[in-house]
Amino acid sequence: MHEVTSRKDRKPTRRFIIGKPASQPAHLQEVDLEALGAELAQRQEKIAAQTVDGAPAAPMAFKAMRDPDSQKIHTLQVELTDAHADELRTRHGEALIIEEDHDLEMFTLSPGIDAFEMSMARELSTQSDELKVTLKVVDENDTPLPKVQVDLAGDLWSDRQVTNTQGKVTLKLFGETLDSLTQLRLKPANGYWSRVIKAPSLAAQNNVVRLTALPVSLEGPQANMWGNETIGNVAMPQGERVRVAVIDSGFADGHPDVVAAGGRGFAEDGDPEEDWKTDDSGHGTHVTGTIGALNNAIGMRGVADKVDIFALRVFPGASISKLMAAIDTAIQLQVDIVNMSLGGPNPSTLLQQRMQAARQAGILLVAAAGNNAGPVMYPAAYPEVMAVAAIGKLGTFPEDSFHARHITPQVSADGTYFAAGFTCRGPEINVCGPGVAIISTVPGDAYVSNDGTSMASPHIAGVAAVLLAQNPQIQAMPRSDARSQSLFQAVLDAAHPLGLPADFEGSGLPLLTGNAPPMPQPGEGEIPSKPPMDGLDTVADLIQKALDAAKLIREQA
Known part of the structure; x- marks a missing residue:
């Protein structure tokens, strides 16, 4: 039998993600996520069995997310009332992390997308x-x-x-x-x-x-885009192919100038094996083309010409939990690099833990900094992630195009490049990449010129792919944080300062050469500390540096 209730009795709900802290508080009992998941699942089933004004109640969201290796639950994604969320917080205290499952946004600025304000009714x-x-x-x-x-x-x-x-x-x-x-x-x-x-x-x-046609088409010949020309059109050496995951809006399967090796969709009611082949916005296809458009006789070429790209579709309706699920899939696929041209202003401890898990799986994480000209967004702001700001190059677009509105007084030392007006900035920025007037592939066998840190991030992901192919020593390393950090450092080592403020360019613009870069030495390239350290952290850092210096003196004596 179904319990009949009124819509007026239904309390508003929100999406939450629930997990455990990385370090268990010693004074609290550890939460069994399997048991808690069973409890929450049973509760959701009871609510779904109710009827509202004679009609079945809408089912409430519930999903258990499991580690790809251990298959243990690491996060529960669940729809709760605020009262129930507070009850769980009271019951478990600091032994349980309960966060809102915030939405995420694409970091792109399509020309003309903003509407004029109407000042008269x-x-x-x-x-x-x-x-x-x-x-x-x-x-x-x-x-x-x-x-x-x-x-x-x-x-x-x-x-x-x-x-x-x-x-x-x-x-x-x-x-x-x-x-x-x-x-x-x-x-x-x-x-x-x-x-x-x-x-x-x-x-x-x-x-x-x-209107003036873009300098690229399927008729050929293959055009040279300014981002590639600046970074370096370097052919990747023969050898093991680099695997790159693009967490985005999907991929327009069938475009003649770019292909994907596979993918997965994360829509609530879609087919995960097929949904990734659709890209309603064109954003994911544009990003994918920047990384790996084919080096053929037509269109354009991507930064990396020998990569296997996996499209992990989280848009539309992207959220922190969908990004976490996509990261888990990237770990399962054993990709080398993940590009995330997305994010939001809300930090998440549980999401950061999945970023750490990806780093431990040997994956370099690359993310767009954001487009609101404010502080760096998440996930780019995490120290585990390479944060990419956007630059433009003067003379690469018509003066009467929308791209011109992003020019700023922040210009490089040689007067060639400028910090894009929209780019997020701050001490978290690691490098910068081309992000204004970026021409790439879109659905419909076509090409579009877009702006955004969404466009800068895939340039750097492509650079990382080339550097990894050039450095078989890193490729041969066991999948661990040391592997991902070695590639992180290789990208930083390839960066050339442009003379922009550090908050806009980090270490600079990574450039490619045909020569293999030197292998990072053991001990080099710890993850740069992005947020300012507090007093205790500073003292600990100074002590560690003193110990390291003393050890070096003893070894050299």
């Missing part, structure tokens, strides 16, 4: 106030361009429309005149540069706007 306007403007968008050969997002703004109003198959669009603005228009923006679906025209001189009808 439609109700205050009349039909006599309406300004109607028609225009046609074409390419350099006067071919109409469909699916171009067109924004037109004035002093009081704005409108956004998309061109039809004839490249035409009609925009309606209230309370505006042709003389009060302030900006016209055009964002093509793919294949062309975006465009911004300030104070556009428009007629009421028969306006024509031209």
Whole structure:
């Protein structure tokens, strides 16, 4: 029989992740996650068996996440009321970690994605106030361009429309005149540069706007992207292929210029063996192309030309628990490098523990710093993760494109590069990478130019893949933290300072050469301490340095 309840009796719930601290408090009894999981699962089943106003209650989320090696539960992902979460905290105290399962975001800035603010309500306007403007968008050969997002703004109003198959669009603005228009923006679906025209001189009808094609296409020849050219188009040596996981929005399976070796989806009700082959946003495919687009006669090439890429799809609906599950899969796949062009502002002890587990499995973790021009986001802010900031290069995009808005006064010593205006910055930054006007693959056998630390991070993941292939000594190391740290250090050693503030570039921009880098020596390259140390940590660090120095003196005597 089903217990009948009212919707009014249902308490609001939130998603939580539950696990144990890495160090068990000595004065508390250790929590048995298997037993706690069984308790929570039984509770969720009871709630799901209820009916609400005669209809079955919506099932509440529950999932036990297990370590890939030991198969022991390390985290429980569960939907709870705040009262139940507080009851668990009271019962177990510091022996249990209970955190909210926060959502994560992509770190990309698609040109023109932001809308104009409308400062005048439609109700205050009349039909006599309406300004109607028609225009046609074409390419350099006067071919109409469909699916171009067109924004037109004035002093009081704005409108956004998309061109039809004839490249035409009609925009309606209230309370505006042709003389009060302030900006016209055009964002093509793919294949062309975006465009911004300030104070556009428009007629009421028969306006024509031209867009310039990107310097890359499936027709060939293969184009050389500025990021690759700057980092170094180095062919990877023959040998064991490097395995890279891309935790993102999936992969557009079938693009002729980039392939994936496999993947997994983490949607709640999807097919994990098939979902990864779909990429609704194009973000994951763009990232994948930057890392490993094929070195062929068409399109572009990725930074690393001999890699096996695994697409681990966590978007849409990415969260900390999905990222943890993807990290577990990366460990299971025995990948060498993980790219994470995603994150959020909320730290998580349980997520950091999975980052530590990945490092112990010999995996280098690379993550985008974030795009809100503030402090470095998580997971990039963890010391276990290589945090990547974004730079741009002057002269690599049209001056009237959206990319120009990211230029800042923070310019490199030679005046060539600039710190991207959107990039997160801080002492956690390890290196910087190309992240403005980055052309790469997207679904539909096409190419798009995007901005973001999402674009910078895969450049560095690609650099790490090349360095690993160049250094068989690291590849041959047992899968442990020493292996991942050796590769971490190899990337830092390849970095060249640009003359930007350290908060924007870390050690600098890693550059590739055809020569194998020197093998890091034992004892070198401990993980840089990203957050400032407190007083006790500082004292301990000084003591350790003194002991190390004394040991060295004795050995040399």
